[in-house]
Amino acid sequence: MVRIQSYSKLIKATVIIGDTLLCGIIFELFCFFLAGTHWEKILSAPKAQIILTLLLCYVLCSMKRSVILYKRKVYAYQIVTLVFLNVFYFAVLSGAILAIGQYMDVWSYFFLGYIIVLFVCIVSFRLLLRFFIKNSRLKGNNLHSVVLVGSTENNLQLYYELTAQPWSGYKVVGYFDYQPNPAFPEECTYLGKPQEVVGFLKKRTYIRSLFCCLSSEHKDVIVPMINYCENNLVHFYSVPDVHNYLQNQMYLNMVGTVPYLSLRQEPLNQLGNKALKRGFDIVFSLVFLCTLFPIIYVVVAIVTWCTMPGPVFFKQKRNGLNDKEFYCYKFRSMKVNSDADRMQATKGDARVTRWGSILRKTNLDETPQFVNVLLGDMSIVGPRPHMLKHTEEYSQLINKYMVRHFVKPGITGWSQVSGFRGETKQLSDMENRIKNDIWYIEHWSFGLDVYIIYKTVANIVHGEKNAY
DSSP, X not given: OXXXXXXXXXXXXXXXXXXXXXXXXXXXXXXXXXXXXXXXXXXXXXXXXXXXXXXHHHHHHHHTSOOGGGSSXXXXXXXXXXXXXXXXXHHHHHHHHHHHTTSBOXXXXXXXXXXXXXXXXXXXXXXXXXXXXXXXXXXXXXXXXXXXXXXXXXXXXXXXXXXXXGGGOEEEEEEEOSSOOTTSOTXXXXXXXXXXXXXXXXXXXXXXXXXXXXXXXXXXXXXXXXXXXXXXXXXXXXXXXXXXXXXXXXXXXXXXXXXXXXXXXXXXXXXXXXXHXXXXXXXXXXXXXXXXXXXXXXXXXXXXXXXXXXXXXXXXXXXXXXXXXXXXXXXXXXXXXXXXXXXXXXXXXXTBOHHHHHHHHTTGGGTTHHHHHHHTSXXXXXXXXXXXXXXXXXXXXXXXXGGGGGSOOEEEOHHHHTTOOSOOOXXXXXXXXXXXXXXXXXXXXXXXXXXXXXXXXXXXXXXXXXOO
């Protein structure tokens, strides 16, 4: 799964960076070839200032639309349409800014020619990149393995949609049903009865998606499948009808002409949202690490060395995006002890020193995690990462617990500012925390992140009863 996602991230980043570079390079070439002509006189501001404005405008316009190039079922006309919209809004936005700022004459043939050439170049760049992606998938790279459950006409049509173009990179492992269906081609292997799906998936962790078209009368078989997928990072998609066994809201998606329903909306799956969040994380963490953190570190280090023997920093393995393990850094707030990796801090915990209690109440013990944010293991806002032992235990006790690992963990999160910070005395405490984490994943917005950061700071100033 990590390898598949790395391919998608590389493609997305290449498209955005490539488009933006073309935006600046083409303008530079226009200026170069038209130097010394009357067209040069239409520029009223320094060329570098104009290029920077164009780059910023293009990034803003492109972030509003998904980069569809990395999707497995994408056609040339869709790419051309998307580029046309990007360039059109870019022309309007940049033209307005350049005209209002009197940077250049945007009603000239110079600017019109630049926009037309930019459109042609970006289309050519994306189609060329699509060609290389298709060839890579034809060679067996970046395959996405799926299984089908049920052999109705919908799933049969879905099979052909997934496999009609080998360059889409889908690999249908086979299908489950109560008996083999002769209508299915031999290439689509019959894998067994639906009751055997969970056991099959447990032995084949490379399978990342499951499409189910069983009728609602089989809900006793379908629900365990959903629960397994939700708790083991397998995406479950239902090919209707699902109303009799799943009551929560569903979201319609399409593969070719075949509709399927996903369990939730995930705004952070969109490249623009992901880029915005990551960009904010990098800028915010860099500013903090280069300004306040050195001062905090000196003070914490001196007091720690004077009050409790041992290292200043404490690191612990925790579960992050897609259940990937990483070392989470903190300022040490406890005496060195053998229970750190299995026991939560409790109220009046003898392991927490007086200085450690101050660090915890002010959240200063969490500040080294800005290094984790910069490294890409964490985000500033997201579900709090749990120690490995707790993930192992709670994933067996709480349904949909693993859904929280579809996004990066955070230094602070919606659960923490909603009253579910600190010790979980009862199972219901953790269940409420997980519900809030999933709500955050489904309702993410940049404004929500800013609000959570504000609430975190406000809680530090006012004090929290659960901060111990």
